[in-house]
Amino acid sequence: MSAAADTLRPATSPLQLVREDLRGFAGYQSARSQRLQGQVWLNANESPWCNDADREGTLRRYPDPQPQALRSALAELYGCAPAQLLAGRGSDEGIDLLVRAVCRPGGDAVLVTTPTFGMYAVSARLHGTRVVDVPLSETAQGWQCDFAAIAAAVRRDGVKLVFLCSPGNPTGALLALEDIAALARELDGQALVVVDEAYLEYADAPSAIGLLPGQRNVVVLRTLSKAHALAAARIGSVIADADLIEVLRRCQAPYPLPAACTAQALQALAPVARARTVERVAAIRSERDVLRSALSSLTCVRRAYDSRANFVLARFDDAQAAFDRLLAAGVVVRDMRAAAGLEDALRISLGTPEQNRQVLSVLSMPAEGAP
Numbered sequence: 001m002s003a004a005a006d007t008l009r010p011a012t013s014p015l016q017l018v019r020e021d022l023r024g025f026a027g028y029q030s031a032r033s034q035r036l037q038g039q040v041w042l043n044a045n046e047s048p049w050c051n052d053a054d055r056e057g058t059l060r061r062y063p064d065p066q067p068q069a070l071r072s073a074l075a076e077l078y079g080c081a082p083a084q085l086l087a088g089r090g091s092d093e094g095i096d097l098l099v100r101a102v103c104r105p106g107g108d109a110v111l112v113t114t115p116t117f118g119m120y121a122v123s124a125r126l127h128g129t130r131v132v133d134v135p136l137s138e139t140a141q142g143w144q145c146d147f148a149a150i151a152a153a154v155r156r157d158g159v160k161l162v163f164l165c166s167p168g169n170p171t172g173a174l175l176a177l178e179d180i181a182a183l184a185r186e187l188d189g190q191a192l193v194v195v196d197e198a199y200l201e202y203a204d205a206p207s208a209i210g211l212l213p214g215q216r217n218v219v220v221l222r223t224l225s226k227a228h229a230l231a232a233a234r235i236g237s238v239i240a241d242a243d244l245i246e247v248l249r250r251c252q253a254p255y256p257l258p259a260a261c262t263a264q265a266l267q268a269l270a271p272v273a274r275a276r277t278v279e280r281v282a283a284i285r286s287e288r289d290v291l292r293s294a295l296s297s298l299t300c301v302r303r304a305y306d307s308r309a310n311f312v313l314a315r316f317d318d319a320q321a322a323f324d325r326l327l328a329a330g331v332v333v334r335d336m337r338a339a340a341g342l343e344d345a346l347r348i349s350l351g352t353p354e355q356n357r358q359v360l361s362v363l364s365m366p367a368e369g370a371p
């Protein structure tokens, strides 16, 4: 089919990709999900009195499963409709829900592009779903994703979910939106293309959310854990076709969002706090480029990759020695050596400017025993 004809074809409903046995599934009907009116609430076996520790009296009742204020604030932040967004316990929960709602245990497969975030494969494994890997390849320009090989593997191996990570963890590489769009068009009706944008704020690049109106098999994961500095609040979002969001909600736990976390997130999404987030992100971006080029110039570093995220991946002549020296100085970085193809690599998250200087100063000291 020509490219022009291809774009005219209406995108298929992603409901076709949901497990057949879950398409009409109502899920658990919690007391909060029934839209009833009243003054005296005796339908959820809650305590009529507050705990003494609950000074503000906000914890006695089960929380709203999807608080409208939070959903609207997140939708506004990401530029989608509230009906296209499901809030949950970090994007980790989004990954898990997608695997469970779409893949038949023992039947379908998910596709990952290693090296990548480990939770895609962990969720698949826990669900009894096969994992197909189309590894990224490394070139002088950085990490490359083989979109043609992904499309071929989807057709060949019964893949229903493709997990792309952009910017990638641990590579830091950004995928081109046109390539993601072309893949989603090609896989229309065959697989969901999930774009994990946990680090997109650091990349200053457009989100795949912009593809959604035309391409219903695109799913985007976002989180407040990174740029918004709220990892402990555990607030992540799945952004997708509204019909698919409805299905995921029915597969989700009855009360996924603790009230205190919702309250914190709402404060963090107020205009002043959002302006501070922009400042923090700008600081990380300028520090990142300094750290990457300084790492590249160290004799113990074989290669430090360009990054669009808040970390730098680097290969070392002796990664164990670099890891140990940092640890001895009290600096803990991520050892990537268990990942295929990264046997000499460490991933270093950006810290404060002082912490980044400390990393460089430890790594630039001559190794013990060196002449």
Ligand SMILES: Cc1ncc(COP(=O)(O)O)c(C=O)c1O
Binding pocket: 089, 090, 091, 092, 093, 117, 165, 168, 169, 196, 198, 222, 223, 224, 225, 231, 234, 235, 236
């Ligand atoms: C690429 C990627 N996706 C998702 C997550 C999970 O984030 P959350 O805290 O929202 O569960 C992480 C966490 O490190 C990540 O690196």
